[in-house]
Amino acid sequence: xxxxxxxxxxxxxxxxxxxxxxxxxxxxxxxxxxxxxxxxxxxxxxxxxxxxxxxxxxxxxxxxxxxxxxxxxxxxxxxxxxxxxxxxxxxxxxxxxxxxxxxxxxxxxxxxxxxxxxxxxxxxxxxxxxxxxxxxxxxxxxxxxxxxxxxxxxxxxxxxxxxxxxxxxxxxxxxxxxxxxxxxxxxxxxxxxxxxxxxxxxxxxxxxxxxxxxxxxxxxxxxxxxxxxxxxxxxxxxxxxxxxxxxxxxxxxxxxxxxxxxxxxxxxxxxxxxxxxxxxxxxxxxxxxxxxxxxxxxxxxxxxxxxxxxxxxxxxxxxxxxxxxxxxxxxxxxxxxxxxxxxxxxxxxxxxxxxxxxxxxxxxxxxxxxxxxxxxxxxxxxxxxxxxxxxxxxxxxxxxxxxxxx
Ligand SMILES: Cc1cc2nc3c(=O)[nH]c(=O)nc-3n(C[C@H](O)[C@H](O)[C@H](O)COP(=O)(O)O)c2cc1C
Numbered sequence: 001x002x003x004x005x006x007x008x009x010x011x012x013x014x015x016x017x018x019x020x021x022x023x024x025x026x027x028x029x030x031x032x033x034x035x036x037x038x039x040x041x042x043x044x045x046x047x048x049x050x051x052x053x054x055x056x057x058x059x060x061x062x063x064x065x066x067x068x069x070x071x072x073x074x075x076x077x078x079x080x081x082x083x084x085x086x087x088x089x090x091x092x093x094x095x096x097x098x099x100x101x102x103x104x105x106x107x108x109x110x111x112x113x114x115x116x117x118x119x120x121x122x123x124x125x126x127x128x129x130x131x132x133x134x135x136x137x138x139x140x141x142x143x144x145x146x147x148x149x150x151x152x153x154x155x156x157x158x159x160x161x162x163x164x165x166x167x168x169x170x171x172x173x174x175x176x177x178x179x180x181x182x183x184x185x186x187x188x189x190x191x192x193x194x195x196x197x198x199x200x201x202x203x204x205x206x207x208x209x210x211x212x213x214x215x216x217x218x219x220x221x222x223x224x225x226x227x228x229x230x231x232x233x234x235x236x237x238x239x240x241x242x243x244x245x246x247x248x249x250x251x252x253x254x255x256x257x258x259x260x261x262x263x264x265x266x267x268x269x270x271x272x273x274x275x276x277x278x279x280x281x282x283x284x285x286x287x288x289x290x291x292x293x294x295x296x297x298x299x300x301x302x303x304x305x306x307x308x309x310x311x312x313x314x315x316x317x318x319x320x321x322x323x324x325x326x327x328x329x330x331x332x333x334x335x336x337x338x339x340x341x342x343x344x345x346x347x348x349x350x351x352x353x354x355x356x357x358x359x360x361x362x363x364x365x366x367x368x369x370x371x372x373x374x375x376x377x378x379x380x381x382x383x384x385x386x387x388x389x390x391x392x393x394x395x396x397x398x399x400x401x402x403x404x405x406x
Contacts, residue, residue: 010034040319041333045282048273048331059329065106069126070275072103074230076130079137084178090142094151097137101158101165104130108165127169132176134162196298203306204259204339205347210241211265211340215303222299223292234275235289235335237296238268238326252322253337255311264341268322269293273331289335300340310337 010017011034021027032038050056052067075096082092093100107127111119119127143155220237228234240246241264249268250260269292271285297307312334322334 037314040314040316040330041282044273044331044333045276045279047329048275049277049279051274051329051331052277059327065110066272066274068103068106069123070232070234071099071277072107072126072130073232075100075103076133077231079133080178083133083136083140088140090145091151091155092141093137094146094148094155097158098154100130100134101162104134105161105165108168111169128171128174129176131166131169131171132174135166135173136177138162196301200297200301201306201349201352202308203341203343203347203349204308205344206262206264206306206339206341207344208262209264209342211305211342213239213241215300215305216241216265216267216340218303219296219299219305223296226288226292226295228288228291229281229284232275232284233288233292234272234285235292236270236272237292238270239265240268241265249322249325250310250337250339252318252325253310254313254315254318256337256339260339262341263339265339267296267338267340268326269335269338270326270328271333271335273333285333286335293336293338297338304342305340306343307338307340310339312336 014034017031017034021031047056052070054067075093078096079093079100082088085092104127107119107123107130110123111127138155138159141155143152146152146155216239223237224233240249243264246263246266247261250256250263250266253260256263269289271289273282273285276282276284293309297309300307319334322328323332328334
């Protein structure tokens, strides 16, 4: 009997099981087995890890080395944090400097010649940044003060391996390393920022004329400066501006009925789970890409181009369709779509009342931080703690008032 036939009768029990399983992570795992709602995500996370570790190669040769690229990005970021630490330790990164140098050497090997001319721009920027940071790192540390057995010798060998790869890239040491920001006047006030936030609305009606690609590219440049966990930037803006493709892809989403015909342009924001070696980071594609999306939309708006986020539902048929149309790999997850165009001045936008400040923020509310009575009688039960995420201790109080105003 196939698994789905076996599971079918159990699906009838869904409401009952949902109530039973909702409070227990273990039982909840069993519950979702029945629905399969997370199946593609599970597969995508695994597939991403396999690409990351090199167990599966990415679709084409250029992408085959994505694992070491993301390792290099993450670890270069970690080295920069070590370099700016106060006080800086005489030896740090002992547990990951080896894989960092390996990834840098792999990048240099890809260049396969004396100059960086053979690296594409992305790899060239990565080589410049990681090279400068590794150079500063080996300058800053003092291997002689390493206390772990064998570490001093390993660091010396790694420095040699790095120096040889750096030499093969034939580049000068540059300034892609920790620096002091220019804190002079920015020229943008809070009121400017608020005005921009109020001007940007989800716009669904556009003038029927193309958007200059330079406007889109400039907006993506701004988006690239968004925060990103360990600076991995595990996403791509796939831009469509040919009417047929825009309409076809726009109509795969669910929330575009009635207006997908008038989008001059459409972005499919795609997250790449291959950026991570562990399932613990599986949500970061959504966080990083959404932060970038917001910056992108603001940057469009200041150039006179409006936009609207479009929800991407995790519905099997639609995932299969967009995967086929866009040739996505299993770890490439659609985060959202964003339509864009010059706004039609006669088009209305919904008022979309925003929540009040008091609804959106609370200061210092963490009942779990209150002193915990230690008697048996008030010890939190395991189940109650799991369900709420904070210990169910009677008498726990907020450490500060929830109704401060600013
Ligand atoms: C993740 C996300 C998905 C959205 N999906 C859709 C959608 O499918 N269709 C649509 O018309 N608007 C969509 N929107 C736009 C929201 O309806 C809109 O942001 C919200 O009503 C607030 O309006 P405002 O953006 O003008 O402030 C989406 C917004 C977000 C952030």
